[in-house]
Amino acid sequence: MAVRNGQGKRILVTGGAGFVGSHLIDRLLERGHDVLCADNLFTGDKRNIEHHFGNPRFEFVRHDVCFPLYVEVDEIYNLACPASPIHYQHDPVQTTKTSVLGAINMLGLAKRLRARILQASTSEVYGDPEVHPQQEGYWGNVNPIGLRSCYDEGKRCAETLFFDYHRQHGLDIKVARIFNTYGPRMHPADGRVVSNFIVQALAGKPITMYGDGTQTRSFCYVDDLVEGLIRLMESPSDVTGPVNLGNPAEFTMRQLAEKVIRLTGSASGIAFAPLPSDDPKQRRPHTERAEALLDWRAAVPLEEGLPPTIAHFARLQAAAETQP
Numbered sequence: 001m002a003v004r005n006g007q008g009k010r011i012l013v014t015g016g017a018g019f020v021g022s023h024l025i026d027r028l029l030e031r032g033h034d035v036l037c038a039d040n041l042f043t044g045d046k047r048n049i050e051h052h053f054g055n056p057r058f059e060f061v062r063h064d065v066c067f068p069l070y071v072e073v074d075e076i077y078n079l080a081c082p083a084s085p086i087h088y089q090h091d092p093v094q095t096t097k098t099s100v101l102g103a104i105n106m107l108g109l110a111k112r113l114r115a116r117i118l119q120a121s122t123s124e125v126y127g128d129p130e131v132h133p134q135q136e137g138y139w140g141n142v143n144p145i146g147l148r149s150c151y152d153e154g155k156r157c158a159e160t161l162f163f164d165y166h167r168q169h170g171l172d173i174k175v176a177r178i179f180n181t182y183g184p185r186m187h188p189a190d191g192r193v194v195s196n197f198i199v200q201a202l203a204g205k206p207i208t209m210y211g212d213g214t215q216t217r218s219f220c221y222v223d224d225l226v227e228g229l230i231r232l233m234e235s236p237s238d239v240t241g242p243v244n245l246g247n248p249a250e251f252t253m254r255q256l257a258e259k260v261i262r263l264t265g266s267a268s269g270i271a272f273a274p275l276p277s278d279d280p281k282q283r284r285p286h287t288e289r290a291e292a293l294l295d296w297r298a299a300v301p302l303e304e305g306l307p308p309t310i311a312h313f314a315r316l317q318a319a320a321e322t323q324p
């Protein structure tokens, strides 16, 4: 990555072998940039980026962001962190380290290079919100010692570090608060609601509904999110965020299950299971800031984003069935 090719920038994407990161890399390469992906493959998969192997503008390095990284780049998207509850609760200490030490190392790198850096933060910084929809000015309702805290508090601390590096060292920062995102390349076993429901519906197995299914989420298609991340990265320096990126259309988990069953043509029924602890009851982004500052709004409704996502899981299932 020492020599620049063409007009593009040299961009580091941490967590680039994951679901969101791999779509971001596709788009950055399309736009003519050089991309370095740094990922320890904890939840990511080389298959998400293998179509770029052999492209001289793409490089992959297996690296844990808890350790320092010395490379030369112009911009950094810091996405490294497991995102689904079963993954981030698998090794909660490592989750907090990834968010906090990862932020320190990537901010240190950005400081040495005077590079612009974007943090993939999360709607989880709002916890189980008492304000609805969630505005960026809301400070959140987060349990500091619960099962989700390693993720929520890790991400909150990362935001603190970003704003302190900005104030103390004049770093050019961007903080995106990402709401539930779905699309092709989601991991089939990551336990998230969209992947679980689709995998279960395609297999004709019962749909696992946690609680009574009246809790709400707002689902953003991954292409919309990637567009929002790039617009935020390319926005003027005084736009630091935090900026919510999400689709404001809000659904109960029952409504989601109905849609998935209909679109897959499945005969699956519903199997109710207990609600996990600290599970937020409602979530919907307030998106006026993104609209005003980035001229961005989610364009893909759930009805349009689900079919390509279902097709992705159907392909995985077909491939698994043909394996010896």
Ligand code: NAD
Pocket (backbone or CB within 6 Å): 014, 015, 016, 017, 018, 019, 020, 021, 038, 039, 040, 041, 042, 043, 044, 045, 063, 064, 065, 066, 078, 079, 080, 081, 082, 083, 084, 098, 102, 120, 121, 122, 123, 177, 178, 179, 180, 181, 182
């Ligand atoms: P993902 O699990 O598919 O991707 C995360 C990637 O980070 C994986 O490739 C994983 O191997 C890598 N990673 C984990 N720990 C690492 C470490 N210590 N060092 C290097 N790499 C490491 O998740 P995703 O859905 O693509 O999420 C990407 C980012 O977006 C995460 O920071 C997540 O918190 C944030 N986010 C995602 C959502 C969503 O709905 N998908 C919502 C809010 C925020």
Ligand code: UDP
Pocket (backbone or CB within 6 Å): 067, 068, 069, 070, 071, 104, 105, 106, 107, 108, 109, 110, 111, 112
């Ligand atoms: N760092 C890095 N790559 C760099 C520069 C720094 O990974 O190119 C890491 C390094 O581990 C350092 C951390 O970023 O500890 C924070 O850097 P900073 O300059 O803010 O602090 P210091 O080096 O004084 O601890």
Ligand code: UDP
Pocket (backbone or CB within 6 Å): 084, 085, 180, 191, 192, 193, 194, 196, 197, 208, 209, 210, 211, 215, 217, 253, 275, 276, 279, 280
């Ligand atoms: N959920 C569910 N069945 C599942 C997986 C999740 O009912 O098989 C619920 C979960 O309890 C939560 C919502 O769906 O209320 C979204 O869960 P997810 O893990 O996808 O995201 P998060 O809770 O982090 O927003």
